[in-house]
Amino acid sequence: MPFNNVSSLPSIVSYGPWGAHNKDFWKIRHQRDILYLFYEDMLEDPKREIRKVMKYVGKDLPEDVVEKIYKRTTFKAMKDNPMTNYSNIPSSVMDQTISPFMRKGTCGDWKSHLTVAQNELFDEYYKKEMSDTDLTFRF
Template sequence: MVNRPPIKIVSGMPILGPFAENWENVQDFEAREDDLLIVTYPKSGTTWMSEILDLMIHNGDDMKTQRGAIFQRVPFLEYAVPDMPSGTEILNALESQRVIKSHLPAHLLPGSFWEKQCKIIYLARNVKDVLVSYYHFYRMAIVHPEPGTFDEFLQNFIDGKIAFGSWSDHVKGWWKIRHQKDILYLFYEDMLEDPKREILKVMKFIGKDLPEEVLEKIHQRTTFKTMKENHMANYSTIPSHVMDLSVSPFMRKGICGDWKDQLTVAQNEILDEYYKREMRDTDLTFRFEN
């Protein structure tokens, strides 16, 4: 039986037990002016955007993106598990320009990112697909606590008691400040609908000017099918004591509307009620199917 560490609370936010041990280094992290930061609530397209940005800053050269696994090329700021270097350690050793990923809510982002006025890409996904994907991720990612039954996980999700806390607080927190800072706020559902359109937005946002054929190459290299088969993008190289991919693949379906096959009528009603209640005070809205 694998010993799954319990959730811990840091700065009022639930986080994975091992991650909590490195929290001070996360809060003290020194950003650089040319850092590009990808922020999402978990299971909202982080790896997809990571691969797009890594290809983009290397002008579409896919040989460069084979230099290491995605979690080495785009390190996860909060990451810390036994017997592996932490996200902050990997990032501090990297030369510029760094692409960094994070799941932190806006109010807990290390201050140096604001001070250095770093460009931030926030990617949001609808709550129902996030919930389903996160449940399967919890099952296979052994650094998480046991998810329990789907109903138990749903309740913990609604109560904000899972790693990185409340989905609604997260998406609303970043939405609220998107015009005050250098933030590009994107939606997973929009990326599925027209990937090239959204990739173009990213290119303009980071100040790149790539020819059409390079954009097309980035688009083709970052389709779900291509990434699922790419060992440098699909997490197949991560140690099995961190993720047991025999339980569920890291890249499962990558679609909008998977929740319709997963949620019971009662579960769907609970989520509808949660969504209506939580989004009452914002103009942020989500699509639940393509």
């Protein structure tokens, strides 16, 4: 989809505008006890992020359980699992022949699907959209 200007970038997710959705939860994360996890961090050190979730829910699990969680939550394991890859959802709801729910599991691959001009427009949109928050994403 070509983008003519920043305002034409698709910014709506099923929960409302993407920026507002993320920034609103970021603002109240301490008052409402919200745990933020970032995909890049999960790829960088999955067991560290699993331990963050354990701490958040007040659990102290043995290392062998952490290892099992790690193995069952790798991208490959989840992509192969119908319970997590949405392959059981009817194609009338999610047509995975157009785009599978789980593609590669790599960070930043979305940029390889945009033209240089579209990437520049997104960068401009992101800078404007996130200018009033300290929430940052790694690309």
